[in-house]
Amino acid sequence: MIETIHNWLYSTMPQGVASIVEMILIALAYLGFFAIAGLFLVLMERKVAAWFQLRIGPNRVGFYGSLQTMADALKLLSKELTGTAKADKFLYNLAPYFVIISALMGLAVFPFTKDIQAFDINIGIFFLIAISSIGVIGILLGGWASNNKFALIGAMRSGVQAISYELSIGLSLLTMILITGSLQLSEIVEVQKNGWLIIQGHIPAIIAFMIYMIAGTAETNRAPFDMVEAESELGAGFHTEYSGMKFAYFFLAEFINMFIIAAIATTVFFGAWLSPFGITESIPWLGVFWFLGKTLVLIFLMMWFRWTFPRLRIDQLLTLEWKYLLPINLVNIVIMALIVWLNLTIKF
Amino acid sequence: MSYFSDIYKGIKTLLTGMSVTGKYFLTSRKGAITQQYPDNRATLKMFDRFRGEVIMPHNENNEHRCTGCQKCEIICPNGTIEIIWDRGIDEETGKKKKKIDQFVYHLSMCTMCALCIDVCPTDAIIWGQNFENSVYDRTKLTRVLNEPESKLMPGVED
Ligand code: SF4
Ligand code: SF4
Numbered sequence: 001m002i003e004t005i006h007n008w009l010y011s012t013m014p015q016g017v018a019s020i021v022e023m024i025l026i027a028l029a030y031l032g033f034f035a036i037a038g039l040f041l042v043l044m045e046r047k048v049a050a051w052f053q054l055r056i057g058p059n060r061v062g063f064y065g066s067l068q069t070m071a072d073a074l075k076l077l078s079k080e081l082t083g084t085a086k087a088d089k090f091l092y093n094l095a096p097y098f099v100i101i102s103a104l105m106g107l108a109v110f111p112f113t114k115d116i117q118a119f120d121i122n123i124g125i126f127f128l129i130a131i132s133s134i135g136v137i138g139i140l141l142g143g144w145a146s147n148n149k150f151a152l153i154g155a156m157r158s159g160v161q162a163i164s165y166e167l168s169i170g171l172s173l174l175t176m177i178l179i180t181g182s183l184q185l186s187e188i189v190e191v192q193k194n195g196w197l198i199i200q201g202h203i204p205a206i207i208a209f210m211i212y213m214i215a216g217t218a219e220t221n222r223a224p225f226d227m228v229e230a231e232s233e234l235g236a237g238f239h240t241e242y243s244g245m246k247f248a249y250f251f252l253a254e255f256i257n258m259f260i261i262a263a264i265a266t267t268v269f270f271g272a273w274l275s276p277f278g279i280t281e282s283i284p285w286l287g288v289f290w291f292l293g294k295t296l297v298l299i300f301l302m303m304w305f306r307w308t309f310p311r312l313r314i315d316q317l318l319t320l321e322w323k324y325l326l327p328i329n330l331v332n333i334v335i336m337a338l339i340v341w342l343n344l345t346i347k348f
Numbered sequence: 349m350s351y352f353s354d355i356y357k358g359i360k361t362l363l364t365g366m367s368v369t370g371k372y373f374l375t376s377r378k379g380a381i382t383q384q385y386p387d388n389r390a391t392l393k394m395f396d397r398f399r400g401e402v403i404m405p406h407n408e409n410n411e412h413r414c415t416g417c418q419k420c421e422i423i424c425p426n427g428t429i430e431i432i433w434d435r436g437i438d439e440e441t442g443k444k445k446k447k448i449d450q451f452v453y454h455l456s457m458c459t460m461c462a463l464c465i466d467v468c469p470t471d472a473i474i475w476g477q478n479f480e481n482s483v484y485d486r487t488k489l490t491r492v493l494n495e496p497e498s499k500l501m502p503g504v505e506d
C-alpha cells in the first residue's frame with residue numbers, strides 16, 4: 001500500500017513537490033500514531049496500576065473506562081494556560097516543544113516492519129541516544145524558566161540523573177552492537193534472523209538487558225527513579241508551573257519516551273518485527289503486530305517496576321549508577337567482546 | 349565480597365516484590381477492594397471495627413443499658429456527651445434513684461476516639477455502622493441517643 005501511494009505521488013507531481021508531500025504525509029501519520037499511542041499508554045498505565053493495587057481503575061467513561069484518557073485530553077485542551085509572573089516567557093513556552101519534538105524524532109527511526117521505517121540512517125542507535133538526551137534540555141529549560149524553586153530542583157535532578165544514566169544506556173547498547181557490528185537499525189534486525197540478540201549473546205546479553213531496563217526506566221523519569229517529578233517532595237517537579245496543553249505535552253512525552261525506550265529494547269534485544277521462530281515470515285505486514293506486541297510487553301514490565309518498587313533517594317540513585325551499573329557494564333562489555341571474538345555466540 | 353552479595357540480595361528482594369504485585373495483578377479482577385460507592389449503597393457493609401457514630405442499642409421492650417453513671421461524659425475529651433439526668437422513684441424498692449432523661453451526643457464534636465465506649469461499665473453504648481453522616485443542617489448532628497419513654501434494662505445494675 002505504501003508503495004502504491006509512493007508511486008502515485010511521484011507519477012502525478014514533479015519530483016521536488018512529491019518528496020515534500022510525502023514527507024508531510026509521513027509526518028502526519030507519525031503524529032497521529034504519537035497521539036493515539038500516548039492516549040492508549042496513559043489509559044494502560046492507569047488500568048495496570050489499578051490492577052497491581054487491587055483497585056478497579058477508570059471504569060465510567062466509555063466501555064470499561066476506555067474513553068477516559070480521551071476525556072482527560074479534552075479537559076486539558078480546554079483549560080487556561082497559566083504561568084508565573086516572573087517566568088522567562090520565551091524559554092518557558094519553548095520547553096514543552098523541546099521535550100515533545102525530541103520524543104517525536106526518536107520515533108522516526110524505528111523499523112516497525114521491513115518496509116515501514118521512516119528514516120533508516122546508518123547511525124540509528126547513536127541517533128536515538130543523542131535524541132533522547134535533547135529531551136533533557138527541555139526539562140532543564142522548563143524547570144529553569146518557571147522561576148520556581150521546586151521546578152528548579154526537579155530540573156537539576158533531571159540533569160544529574162540524565163548524565164549518569166545515559167552512560168549506562170549507551171554502554172549496554174554498545175555491548176549489543178559488538179555482536180551486530182552495525183549501528184543501523186535495519187542491519188541490527190537483519191543480524192537477528194539467526195536468533196534474537198538476547199539469545200545470541202546469552203549471559204552478557206541478559207545482563208546488558210537488565211542494565212538497559214534499569215537505566216531506561218531512569219531515563220524516562222518514572223518511579224522508582226522519579227526524582228525529577230517527585231510528587232511527594234517537589235509538588236510536580238519541573239512541570240509544577242505548567243498547565244493545560246503544555247502540561248499535557250510533558251505528560252505525553254513521558255509516555256512516548258517510555259515507548260521509545262521499550263522499542264529500542266525490542267529492536268536491539270528481541271528482534272524487532274521478526275516473529276518468534278519465523279512463524280509468520282510469509283506474511284510481512286504482521287511484523288507491525290510483533291513489533292508493537294513485544295514493545296507492549298516491555299512497557300508492561302516498566303509499569304510493573306513502577307508499581308512495585310519503592311523510590312530511591314537521589315544519593316542512592318547515584319550510588320546505583322556509579323558503583324553498580326557502570327562497573328558491571330564495563331566488565332560486561334569485555335566479556336561480550338571475548339565471546340564475539342571466540343565465536344561463542346549462539347546461532348541457529 | 350559484600351558487593352556481590354548485595355547485588356544478589358537486591359535482585360532477589362526486587363523479584364520477591366514483583367511476584368507479590370504480579371499475583372495481585374492476576375487476581376485483582378476478583379479481589380478488588382474498591383467499593384463502587386453510590387451504586388452499591390444498598391448492599392455496602394462496613395467492616396467490623398468501623399467507627400461511624402456512637403449509638404445506644406435498645407431491646408424490643410424499649411430498654412437500654414445506661415445507668416446514668418456519667419463516666420462517659422467525664423472521660424470524653426471534647427465534651428461531646430451531655431447527660432441530662434433526673435432522680436426518679438424506683439418501682440421495686442421505692443427509693444429515689446438516678447436515671448437518665450436525655451443522653452445528648454454531638455456527632456459534630458466527636459473524634460471517634462472510643463474512650464467513652466471503653467469506659468462504660470455496662471456496655472450501654474457501641475459503635476454504629478452508619479457511614480453516611482453528612483447532613484444539610486448542623487443541628488441534625490446533635491442527637492439524643494436514648495429513645496423517648498425508654499427505661500433501664502432490669503438486672504444491669506447487679
Ligand atoms: S468517641 Fe471520644 S470524642 Fe466521641 S463521644 Fe466518645 S469519648 Fe467523646
Ligand atoms: S453510657 Fe455507660 S458510661 Fe455513659 S452514663 Fe450510661 S452507663 Fe455510664
